Amino acid sequence: MALALEAREAGKLPVPDNVAEAVRTLIEWAGDDPSREGLRDTPKRVARAWREYCAGYDEDPAVHLARTFEEVGGYDELVLLKDIPFQSHCEHHMAPIIGTASIAYMPKERVVGISKLARVLNGYARRLQVQERLTAEVAQCIHDYLKPSGVAVVIEASHSCMTARGVRTPGVKMTTSRLLGCFLDDPRSREEVLSLMGY
């Protein structure tokens, strides 16, 4: 499986003519002259930027959960990574979605390096998304590959397609959650995780 496209690799990426041409057409449609000096290299920059925004398509986020640790002193209480910042793009307008995610799981036997939860989030966020699917995909991936007793994912994000265009409501945030296993079935576990997340 190919690794996620890093920024420095994206900067060297050859850009197919038809992709650059598509961006040139968009600049013209927006009302500017793509041949003026300041815009001359823009189509290639935009094309490479989009490869970077969408680098998640080059990876299977589950690979980040392959390395787990069993020697954690029998720890089987909740693990929470709170307020992880992320950026994505909405599939309707290709506009930025900017927010934070809180990801928790209740380990059964194995725990994962904590950074890996943020890597799984980024693997799905760096695609064209709707927030509901992003939330569900992150939770399902952890559930399937780590096989914990429960997973909880809560995402709060602001959608530029609502703040910068369209209805133009700056500051509005969307909240989505996906609870699986004990966080879905057991009210006390659910209460604990949501209160530790700050809800």
Ligand SMILES: Nc1nc2c(ncn2[C@@H]2O[C@H](COP(=O)(O)OP(=O)(O)OP(=O)(O)O)[C@@H](O)[C@H]2O)c(=O)[nH]1
């Ligand atoms: N449920 C959900 N809706 C989203 C998300 N991102 C963007 N949207 C919405 O997708 C909808 C697309 O609606 P359309 O009516 O097809 O597009 P539009 O004419 O540009 O709509 P407006 O944004 O209202 O101007 C809009 O209501 C957006 O706010 C998301 O992650 N989840």
Ligand SMILES: [Zn+2]
């Ligand atoms: Zn949108």
